Amino acid sequence: MKPELAEELLDGELEVVRDSISSRGVTVWREGTDVFVQFEHGRDGNPGVFRLACGQFDAESPSVSMVDPTAHTELSMEQWTPGVPHSVHPLTGKPFVCLQGTAEYHTHPSHLADSWDRYRRVFRLKETVHRLLQKAGVADV
Numbered sequence: 001m002k003p004e005l006a007e008e009l010l011d012g013e014l015e016v017v018r019d020s021i022s023s024r025g026v027t028v029w030r031e032g033t034d035v036f037v038q039f040e041h042g043r044d045g046n047p048g049v050f051r052l053a054c055g056q057f058d059a060e061s062p063s064v065s066m067v068d069p070t071a072h073t074e075l076s077m078e079q080w081t082p083g084v085p086h087s088v089h090p091l092t093g094k095p096f097v098c099l100q101g102t103a104e105y106h107t108h109p110s111h112l113a114d115s116w117d118r119y120r121r122v123f124r125l126k127e128t129v130h131r132l133l134q135k136a137g138v139a140d141v
Contacts, residue, residue: 006033013125042081043137061116063103081136101128
């Protein structure tokens with residue numbers, strides 16, 4: 001998909017996400033085809049930022065990581081909000097969240113038969129963002 005078309009699709013998705021979030025402590029923005037979701041207080045009381053790499057959305061599900069709020073570098077599993085990371089992904093070697101609708105879920109060896117195509121109309125960015133925030137313990141999403 002051409003970057004301009006991907007960005008246009010993501011802008012429409014982000015408008016829906018922003019309209020659906022009631023929490024004042026959540027900010028959502030896009031940089032290229034990366035979507036960032038920042039929250040002020042997770043279950044541990046600390047802020048956090050999810051990055052959803054959406055370069056091939058919606059042909060492929062977004063890849064999710066937690067990143068440093070300033071540098072946007074990926075965090076180690078110990079730095080993720082407690083309760084969010086499942087473990088280290090066997091193929092990427094990186095921490096991951098085990099949620100249907102994320103690239104890490106659908107590429108995990110135990111979920112290969114559970115294809116993204118089954119969920120792509122159900123888990124739009126709005127649903128994925130809400131589920132990530134719930135996993136992080138963000139109230140009033």
